[in-house]
Amino acid sequence: MSYILSILPALTSGLAITFEVFVVTLVFSIPLGLIVAIGRISKINIVSRVVQLYILIMRGTPLLLQLVVVFFGLPYVGIVLERNTSALLTFVLNYAAYFAEIFRGGIESIDIGQYEGAAVLGLSKIRTFRRIILPQVIKRVLPPVGNEVITLVKDTSLVYIIGLGELLRAGEIASNRDASLTPLMVVGVYYLIIIGVFTEVFKRLEKRHSYYQ
Numbered sequence: 001m002s003y004i005l006s007i008l009p010a011l012t013s014g015l016a017i018t019f020e021v022f023v024v025t026l027v028f029s030i031p032l033g034l035i036v037a038i039g040r041i042s043k044i045n046i047v048s049r050v051v052q053l054y055i056l057i058m059r060g061t062p063l064l065l066q067l068v069v070v071f072f073g074l075p076y077v078g079i080v081l082e083r084n085t086s087a088l089l090t091f092v093l094n095y096a097a098y099f100a101e102i103f104r105g106g107i108e109s110i111d112i113g114q115y116e117g118a119a120v121l122g123l124s125k126i127r128t129f130r131r132i133i134l135p136q137v138i139k140r141v142l143p144p145v146g147n148e149v150i151t152l153v154k155d156t157s158l159v160y161i162i163g164l165g166e167l168l169r170a171g172e173i174a175s176n177r178d179a180s181l182t183p184l185m186v187v188g189v190y191y192l193i194i195i196g197v198f199t200e201v202f203k204r205l206e207k208r209h210s211y212y213q
Contacts, residue, residue: 007174007183014170015190020084021156021166025091026149032092033099040104051100058097064158066090071162087159095152102144106137139209146202150195167191 039051058066071086081089110133118128157168165173171187174180 003178003180003182004186007178007186010170010174011167011183011186011190014165014167017159017164018153018156018167021087021091021159021164022152024088025095025152028092029095030099030145032096034103036096036100037103037107040100041107055097055100058094059101063090063094063155064161066094067158067161083159083162083164086162087164091152091155095148098148099145102141102148103137105144106141107133109140110136135209139206142202142206142209146198146206149198149202153191153194153198 036051036054039047040055042048042051067087067090070090071081071083074081074086114132114136115128118132123131156166159166160169160172167190168187171183174183
């Protein structure tokens with residue numbers, strides 16, 4: 001127990017970076033994903049095609065490769081970013097693409113009759129989307145969004161490739177230094193607790209929105 005207590009400060013420091021990447025990614029990628037989803041289903045052909053290309057690149061290449069390209073590749077064209085900025089930018093752009101496809105599926109699953117009914121009632125397109133369509137979309141996309149959030153928690157460990165000392169890297173350093181698996185086991189407990197909390201949060205959110213069934 002004394003050994004675990006001695007490594008907690010280093011692990012806590014790594015956990016802070018993990019949470020920073022996680023929270024910033026979630027805060028920016030979800031609204032960006034909604035915007036991208038609207039662009040994806042846009043009737044303006046050029047907009048739709050550009051968005052499709054963006055989604056293809058983000059979903060078709062590994063996140064680890066994207067991190068390497070942004071941090072190590074962009075300086076070759078004169079764009080130099082800090083480690084934190086590189087990680088956050090890459091994660092936001094990557095996860096926005098995944099959220100966009102989830103939101104697009106949710107939007108397109110709404111029956112066209114609901115749009116027509118809202119038009120008959122004299123509702124504007126914006127109000128129809130905000131008051132009628134979006135609440136139903138949120139309910140339908142909560143399970144896949146929850147899965148992506150859990151994946152995001154684990155994907156934050158990839159930032160080690162550009163030298164950020166997140167939770168798993170802090171555990172690996174302590175494990176290699178002390179020739180012990182205990183730090184990695186503690187890291188595993190951290191991840192389990194975090195994922196368990198978010199699993200419960202999304203269960204409650206799904207239950208709260210179940211009245212749209």
